[in-house]
Structure formats: C-alpha cells, structure tokens
Amino acid sequence: MSEERAFGRSFDSLEEIFEFTSGYFARAGVDPRLLPSVDFAVEELFTNMVKYGAVADPGTKVRIGIEPVKGGVQVTLTDSGVEPFDVTRAPDADVNLPIEQRRPGGLGIHLIRRLVDSWDYEYSRERRESRIRFRKTLAGTPAAGTASTMGGA
C-alpha cells in the first residue's frame, strides 16, 4: 500500500507529518524500529523545503508519499514551484571540530546520509518541481558516503 499526503509549509505541520508516518507504519505493518530514522530524514528534508524553498505561492504544499519496499519503506517528498537545489550534494558537517568552533546547524544532511540506505534527487524544469526520495530498510547499513544521486536538474 502506498499513501501520499500534502502538508502546509510550516514547522507546525511536523506533528501532523509524524502522525502520518507513524500511522502508515501501523497500517502497513512496517517494523517500528525504522520509524525514528524515517522521521528524522522526513523532518530534515521537509524543514529544508520550508526554510529554503522560494515558492511563488506560499500556499503551495509539500507532498509526502510512503510506499513499501522489501524490508522497509521508500519515502518521497515533492516540492512544487521551486528552483532546483540538489540537497544530496550538500557537504557534510565537520563533526570533529572542538566545541568552541562548532556552530548549530548543518547536521541534518550529514545525519541523513548515515541513517538512510540511499537517497536521490530529481528536478523537473517543466513543473518546477523538486523530488527527493529515500529508502530505509532493516537490511540497510549506515549509508555514510554512499548516497546516490540521479540528478536530472
């Protein structure tokens, strides 16, 4: 079973988004051990879209779809009316800096790489639509440095 919902471009949507992901896991019988990593990746990607997606119409919603794959789920976030930005190519944070040099921020993408099995980005110029898709399964090992990118920008 696949499900998709649309969410307003606000941090206030997070509670509703987490209800959607946990509800899907329950309805589809997905192993709940995968949920924290899925929620993490969804939150980071969604809040990036809210913060940086320069949409002409702020009423445009972000669509989140979940579908089953062997041993887990594949999640797709779609943002319309935006310029291309391939978040999968963003650099890692330097997590070895001493605390005096650490600054809040920049960890979200760094952590997604390590929590999901794979991810990719596509952009449709025709629809001005960014699509980020990731996969998380029980069999997946931490994917540090192995993110795949389909490009398409």
Place this chain on the structure above:
Amino acid sequence: MLAIEQGAQGVVVITGRLDAAQCPAAQSFLDRVQGTVTLDCGGLDYISSAGLGVLLKTQKRLLASGGKLRLAGVNRHLQDIFQYSGFDQIFEIEPAR
C-alpha cells in the same frame, strides 16, 4: 509533544520529541539553567538536528561559565545520532540501562 521540567538534585527531565517545532520551548527552558546540569533523556524518544542545536548552544554557554550539560538515559537511536554528530566528543553521555 515535548515536556521539559526541573527534577530532583539538579536534574532536568525531558520527555517526548524534540523536533524543530518544539525547540523554542526547550531552548527557553535551558537558557535559564546554570552550573553542571544532567539532562535526563530517558523519556526522550526523538531528536532532530534542530534539537541538537539546542543542546549545543546550551553546552557552549554552560562550559563558558565553568559548568556543563550531561546527557543521561540516552536510548540506542539517540546514541547513534549523538555519535554521528560528534556529540559524544563534546558531551558526557550515559546510555539508558
């Protein structure tokens, strides 16, 4: 949802989910703590990068005045997050039993 409150013996108890929407409340609370503080994370189910930013900001402030923030009761998922973030190098972390 998130709850954060003062517990016994200088322990601050945080429960629920520390996502981007809950960070302002957590930061507001932690901005008021002083000295060496143990944050009981036994009931903290989830943290996002925004939540990590709250902890980092608090740690930097406390260290500057001779205190520190300790993280206790940390579950397996949070341990992974802290390790991948390098937070295990800048926080004293006690895993959940």
